[in-house]
Amino acid sequence: MTMIDAEERAAMRAGFARLLAEKCSEADVRRVMATPSGHDPALWQAISGMGLPALIVDADHGGIGAGPVEVEAIMEEAGAALFAGPLLSSAVLAAGLLNESDDIDAKSRLLPGLAAGETIAAVALTGEGGTWTPDGVAARASAAGDAWTLDGTASFVLSANIADVLLVVARTADGLGCFEVAPDAATVTAEVLESWDRTLRLSRIAFSSAPARRLAGIDGAAIERVLDLGRVALAGEQAGAARRIFEITVEYLKTRVQFGRPIGGFQALKHMAADLLIDVESATSAARAAAHALADDAPDKAVLVNLAAFACADAFSNVAATAIQMHGGIAFTWEHPAHLYWRRARADAQLFGQSEMYRERYLTALENAA
Amino acid sequence: MSDTVTAVREEVRAWLTLNWDEASRQPRAGGTREFLQAVLDAGWAVPSWPKDYWGRGLGKAETSAVIAEFARAGAPGAGQDRSNIPANSVMQFGDEALKRRMIPEFLLGATQCLLYSEPGAGSDLAAVRTRADRKGDSYVVNGQKVWTSGAMRADYGLLLARTDWDVPKHTGLSFIIVPMKSAGIEVRPINQITGDSHFNEVFLDNVEVPVANRVGAEGEGWKVMQTALAVERLIMGEGAGERRQGSFKDNSVSLIDVAREAGKLGDPVLRQEIAQALAWRQLNALNLVRAKQEMAQGSASPIMSLGKLAMSRILHGDAAVMTKLLGAASMLDGAAHERAADANYRAANAYMTSIGGGTDQIQRNIISERVLGLPKELEADRSIPFRQSRAVTG
Numbered sequence: 001m002t003m004i005d006a007e008e009r010a011a012m013r014a015g016f017a018r019l020l021a022e023k024c025s026e027a028d029v030r031r032v033m034a035t036p037s038g039h040d041p042a043l044w045q046a047i048s049g050m051g052l053p054a055l056i057v058d059a060d061h062g063g064i065g066a067g068p069v070e071v072e073a074i075m076e077e078a079g080a081a082l083f084a085g086p087l088l089s090s091a092v093l094a095a096g097l098l099n100e101s102d103d104i105d106a107k108s109r110l111l112p113g114l115a116a117g118e119t120i121a122a123v124a125l126t127g128e129g130g131t132w133t134p135d136g137v138a139a140r141a142s143a144a145g146d147a148w149t150l151d152g153t154a155s156f157v158l159s160a161n162i163a164d165v166l167l168v169v170a171r172t173a174d175g176l177g178c179f180e181v182a183p184d185a186a187t188v189t190a191e192v193l194e195s196w197d198r199t200l201r202l203s204r205i206a207f208s209s210a211p212a213r214r215l216a217g218i219d220g221a222a223i224e225r226v227l228d229l230g231r232v233a234l235a236g237e238q239a240g241a242a243r244r245i246f247e248i249t250v251e252y253l254k255t256r257v258q259f260g261r262p263i264g265g266f267q268a269l270k271h272m273a274a275d276l277l278i279d280v281e282s283a284t285s286a287a288r289a290a291a292h293a294l295a296d297d298a299p300d301k302a303v304l305v306n307l308a309a310f311a312c313a314d315a316f317s318n319v320a321a322t323a324i325q326m327h328g329g330i331a332f333t334w335e336h337p338a339h340l341y342w343r344r345a346r347a348d349a350q351l352f353g354q355s356e357m358y359r360e361r362y363l364t365a366l367e368n369a370a
Numbered sequence: 371m372s373d374t375v376t377a378v379r380e381e382v383r384a385w386l387t388l389n390w391d392e393a394s395r396q397p398r399a400g401g402t403r404e405f406l407q408a409v410l411d412a413g414w415a416v417p418s419w420p421k422d423y424w425g426r427g428l429g430k431a432e433t434s435a436v437i438a439e440f441a442r443a444g445a446p447g448a449g450q451d452r453s454n455i456p457a458n459s460v461m462q463f464g465d466e467a468l469k470r471r472m473i474p475e476f477l478l479g480a481t482q483c484l485l486y487s488e489p490g491a492g493s494d495l496a497a498v499r500t501r502a503d504r505k506g507d508s509y510v511v512n513g514q515k516v517w518t519s520g521a522m523r524a525d526y527g528l529l530l531a532r533t534d535w536d537v538p539k540h541t542g543l544s545f546i547i548v549p550m551k552s553a554g555i556e557v558r559p560i561n562q563i564t565g566d567s568h569f570n571e572v573f574l575d576n577v578e579v580p581v582a583n584r585v586g587a588e589g590e591g592w593k594v595m596q597t598a599l600a601v602e603r604l605i606m607g608e609g610a611g612e613r614r615q616g617s618f619k620d621n622s623v624s625l626i627d628v629a630r631e632a633g634k635l636g637d638p639v640l641r642q643e644i645a646q647a648l649a650w651r652q653l654n655a656l657n658l659v660r661a662k663q664e665m666a667q668g669s670a671s672p673i674m675s676l677g678k679l680a681m682s683r684i685l686h687g688d689a690a691v692m693t694k695l696l697g698a699a700s701m702l703d704g705a706a707h708e709r710a711a712d713a714n715y716r717a718a719n720a721y722m723t724s725i726g727g728g729t730d731q732i733q734r735n736i737i738s739e740r741v742l743g744l745p746k747e748l749e750a751d752r753s754i755p756f757r758q759s760r761a762v763t764g
Contacts, residue, residue: 250742265745267731270738277737278680281673285656307649359645360638366648367626 004066012050013073019046020081026337029082033198039162044085048117053091056099056229061111063095068232072291075233076240076284082340084199086120089159092233094121096226097167097178102217106180110165122163122183124154124205125227125352132227132353134220139170139207141179141214148214149187150179150207156351160203161192168205168212169223176220179212187211197343228305231352232294235287235308238316238348239280245341246280249273249323252330269326276319283315303369306362310355313348320345378417378432382439385412395444402446406478409447414440415477416451419461423469424477425451430666447477455598456482456528456547463545463586463594471582472547475525483524484602485515485548485572486595490761493732495530496539496592497751497761500574502531502546504581509533509546511554511577517726521557521570524550529579530595532756533588539756543591547583554578564718602727625691628709632695640695647684647691654680672741679733682724689717 004012023043032040047053055070057063064070071092078087095114098107113119127138139152150170160166166181166188181188187210190203250273253264263269290308293301320342324331331338349355389408391398397405409415410424417433419425428436437449450457457476460469476482491497500513511531521527527548534542548555554577559567586594625644629635654677661673692713693700702710724730738744751759 250744253744262745264738264742265748267735267747270744271731271734273742273744274679274734274737277672277741278676281657281660281676282653282680285660285673286653288660289656303652307652311649311653356642359642359649362649363626363641363645366645370626 004064004070009066009070009073012052012070013077015050016047016052016074017077017080019043019050020077020083024081024083026082026340029084029199029340032084037162038084038199038201039159040085043083044117044120047085047087052087053095053117054115055091056095057111057115058099061107062115063111068229068291068294069288071229071233072236072287075236076243076287079237079240079242079344080244082199082241082344084201086122086159086162088230088233088237089123089157089163090114090117090119090121093123093125093226093230094165094167096229097123097215097218097223100218100222100226101178101215103215106213106215110180113164119164120159120162121165121167122157122160122203124157124160124166124168125223126156126169127153128155128204130156130350131357132351133357134176137169137171137176139168141170141172141177141212143172148179148212150181150210150212153204153206155193155202155204157190157203157205158351159201160190160205161201166205167215168207170212176223178215178218178223180215181207181210181212185210195347197347199340199344200347227352228294228301231305231309232287232291234348234351235283235290235312238312238345239283239287241341241344241348242283242312242316242319243280245323245338246273246276246319248337249276249326252327256328272322272326276322279315279319283312286311300365300369302365303362306358306365309352310358310362313355313358316341316345317349372431374429375431375435378428379435379439382414382436385414386439386443386445390443390445392443403478405445406447409445410474410477414448416454416457416461417449418451423461424473434666450477453601455601456526458601459528459545459585459594459598460547462597463590467582468547468585480525481520481523482526482528483518483521483550483572484598485518485527485529485574486599487517488513488515493729494761495595496543497756497759498530498532498543499761500529500531501535502529502533502544502579504533505578507581508578509581509584511546511548511574511579513574515572515574516560516569518557518570518572519568521550521572522559526550527555527572528595528598529574530591533591535757535762536755537589538753539751539759539761540592541589542756543595544588545585545591545594546579547585548574548577548579552577552579562718563721564715599727625688625695628692628695628713631709632697632699634695640691643691643694647687650680650684650687654684675733675737675741678723678727679730679737682720682730682733685716685720685723689713689720693717 023046032038051064052074054063055066058065098111101107110119114121126132126136129136139150139154141148141150150168154168163183166183168179168181169176170179183190187208189206193202193204195202253269253273254262256263286308290304293304324338324342327338330336389398413426414436416425417428417436420427433449440448454476457473460472486495488498488500490499500511500515502509502511527550529546529548530543531546532542533544554575556573558571560569560571561567562569625647629640629644634640657673658677696710696713699710700713703714704711735747739746751761756762
């Protein structure tokens with residue numbers, strides 16, 4: 001349910017883009033990625049001031065009540081700037097899980113803080129296999145009366161190192177459930193895994209009879225719906241990031257001179273650029289179409305969300321990798337931004353599952369629709 | 371929806387009710403020609419053009435409403451301000467007399483063929499050597515054209531010919547409407563790799579054409595043709611080059627059906643390839659939808675120029691996957707082997723999109739230069755008198 005119109009959406013997006021241009025430059029990204037937390041509290045505060053963590057939270061809990069279309073648009077800008085803050089984990093996945101829940105207590109306790117950006121939540125969705133499928137969940141919950149405890153592990157958890165609360169998907173006797181866990185409990189051991197994309201913080205979390213509170217009303221289907229929202233958000237990030245590194249590359253083709261002329265005059269590079277433009281535009285179209293389908297609960301939403309999941313991942317991977325080749329030696333240096341996009345592309349191509357899985361799901365969805 | 375759109379929609383509906391029988395999809399009175407005349411007289415043929423020029427001066431949204439209403443009723447003739455290539459060329463570049471004389475003919479269904487490419491001027495179209503020499507009020511045309519579809523039945527040929535050999539190649543061309551019934555025109559079909567003969571060679575031997583049939587100024591032919599060609603490429607990007615026209619869904623089902631028939635729908639490797647082939651098609655469709663939305667909002671979309679290049683990959687990709695699914699059976703042909711015949715035809719016909727109307731390589735040049743602003747190709751003969759070009763000297 002979208003409660004803001006296209007004009008407000010465009011204004012919000014433009015405001016976010018201005019903020020990122022000012023406070024999330026390449027220099028800022030490099031500064032923040034070198035810190036232990038990988039987090040920029042001042043920037044997060046400014047983003048919170050714009051209401052972005054409140055995007056999909058309903059008005060009763062201090063939110064804006066927007067939906068996938070707004071999330072996708074914001075994530076395009078976040079991706080373009082390689083923003084690495086907790087938008088995806090806290091504002092999309094955690095808020096999405098709480099929206100799916102009918103747990104009045106948890107919602108009233110957590111959502112206002114999430115919406116204000118004062119509470120940061122991390123969502124643990126998969127185990128060390130990193131498949132983001134029900135089979136891949138390696139945390140187990142057991143009940144003793146009303147009290148739950150968690151054992152096992154979760155991994156590749158985004159933003160867990162700065163989280164005030166963990167929402168952990170775990171196996172139960174009656175299928176998957178979602179559990180609220182305090183990250184600072186002695187029974188919870190989290191370590192940040194060194195990651196190839198230096199801007200991200202991915203954590204492995206081990207639970208040892210960790211006290212947990214079950215979120216009422218979250219089952220496997222609800223988790224899958226939240227993952228769909230996450231897929232659309234990630235697709236938006238990929239589309240936006242692909243477009244930005246492509247623009248950087250085209251600009252370089254116009255200014256780099258070899259053999260007495262700009263290298264953009266050579267067909268070998270012109271043709272690569274033309275092909276990449278198809279990837280860039282297709283990623284944008286796919287991410288936006290998936291967002292609209294999800295927002296409208298359209299009959300073809302499974303087709304479009306799965307299409308966006310692999311089309312945007314493949315497009316960003318190809319554009320970022322090819323951008324390095326097109327730049328030549330300069331992009332093999334640490335100081336050039338191309339590898340930052342390429343590192344993000346490699347990470348994003350794994351988050352929530354690989355393209356092969358989504359192509360299979362896309363074909364299955366098409367077969368089901370036929 | 372705005373009030374004017376609603377008003378136009380209602381007016382079109384009322385007009386169609388009077389003149390067109392939706393049930394039988396036939397005019398209520400007279401034949402197609404009479405119906406097209408009525409469409410023209412009513413201003414529906416070219417709604418966005420001024421009232422003095424067969425139109426109604428309508429805006430974009432209103433024009434779209436007219437086209438949508440005619441499409442709904444299955445009635446022909448409306449919205450040719452967007453689709454009729456020669457009528458648009460004459461409207462944009464022709465002089466007043468030519469407009470009055472030719473446009474009604476085109477809007478009433480006169481057919482045309484494109485006399486552009488030559489054996490020596492394919493990708494380098496500006497190198498055409500067909501000559502149009504002035505003789506009083508006529509041009510005398512001599513030369514050879516290729517890849518002309520519909521030449522056998524066309525009423526007119528849209529000719530790109532050289533009228534000045536002493537200026538650089540792009541500036542010595544003129545665009546001339548040639549009646550195909552003229553003496554000295556010979557049309558020979560080309561046998562294609564598909565087995566079809568959609569295209570022809572056209573030989574022009576001392577063909578006399580009135581100078582008044584020239585569209586735009588002498589030497590302005592390149593610009594006129596570019597405008598016409600852009601429309602053709604748009605149409606190809608929407609898949610007009612496909613053998614089986616139809617919705618995306620029809621095509622997706624056919625790949626899935628072929629796999630099922632071949633007992634390979636469960637093969638995980640082939641499923642990846644099927645999914646990717648279908649994805650390319652759907653992504654192109656999503657791009658076109660977005661481009662149209664962006665254009666409706668008034669911003670020119672770069673996406674429209676990508677469609678033809680994207681479609682090449684789609685068509686070649688579909689055929690490759692189908693061939694893989696059929697396996698050894700893809701060696702067969704003929705009515706007894708319908709799937710194989712279809713796959714093989716598609717594999718051959720895909721070249722129509724990846725070569726025709728500008729090869730994929732030329733399309734990439736165009737996209738990188740016009741959309742991305744990269745430097746133009748160097749052309750050895752761009753600035754010298756055409757007479758001195760190797761296109762002439764050999």
